[in-house]
Amino acid sequence: MSQPTPPSQPTEGNPYAAQQPVAGNPYAGQQQPAGGGNPFAGQQQPTGGNPFAGGQQPGFAPAPPAPRQGNFALGIVAAVVAALVTAGIYGAIIGGTGYEIGYAAVGVGFLIGLAAGKVGGSNPVLPVLSAVLSLGAVYVGQLIGVAMIGADESGISATTLLTDHFDLVTAAWKESADFMTYLFFGIGAFAAFSGAKKAAL
Template sequence: MTQPTPPGQPGYPYGQGGADPYGQGGAQQPYGQPGYGYPQQPQQPQPYGQQPQQPYAPFPQQQGFQPPYTVPAPPAPSRDNVGLGIVVAVVTALVAAGIYGGVIGATEHEIGWAAVGVGFVVGLATGKVGGRNPALAVISAALSLGAVYLGQLVGAAMIAADKLNIGFSEIFFDHFDLLQKGWKEDADAMTFVFFAIAAIAAFGGAKRAGQ
């Protein structure tokens, strides 16, 4: 009677002496390891400089619609009302001349900053109402010269009326020629400097206000 061969002895089918279907030497290998009946697949080397393939990444989503260009804003409508600008310039010049004459009559001196204020106010009002027409700047400069001249006559009439105890209207309207003659005699270099400053201020004010 034949005795069975113990495990691990020659003659046992799963030992070293028998057929070993699981690998070499009859030692059982764990599942999935080399030698368990499934040969290991060698890893394919990557070509030099080539990165392994990455999983697909979706494109980032844009936040709202981005236009390819910026739409320019429509230009502002230009103001160009020469007639109304001239009317405003004349009225402003008359009012400024009265104020300037009152300052001269009260102080009995020609004040430079007051002449600058006359020109700037005339130019500012003309440009604000009339617009950016170049003719308005020239007109406002000319009217500012007239406003300064008229203001100086008003101031001289106020001073004469106070000294002679005569009414202002009598001297200014009845003896206007005497006022002009007295102004020419008293005019000096500073008088014409005030004229120039007033004209420059009016021209610049009209240009700036008309933009």
């Protein structure tokens, strides 16, 4: 005896028509979330698992810039050239004015240190070398100034005095040297040391 077949239900006006189980799947016919069952599909995920990705990291200051690197040998050459040039200028100032000017000694030292630091970089030897070269440049500049003053008084050229009568020039320098003379040495050396430090930054 065959089982009676239930009459088919009309789909029109039936609110459950689209929700009948299909092949044992209770969810067949229902709209599935996009992304293969992932309820977070379509939402922006943190980049690489880092919740601060794309934003500024809290509590971390930017790293300070590295000291500028340079060429140590070229820094020495630049400092020597600057010492020779500034010594001549300093001597011309002394010879033209008849006075030792402190600002000129500062300029001598600072220019030497500037040249060394800009070209040679942050090598710790350069500030010390600049200070030593500044001492020599100030001394040579003072000798040139004494020779120029002696040239005006004797009628002999300053070049001749420096080459043929150097002992007379140094003797005249010793006689005229005083506290301010040696103070200018220290000023020039300090300016050279600090100038090289600042220029290397």
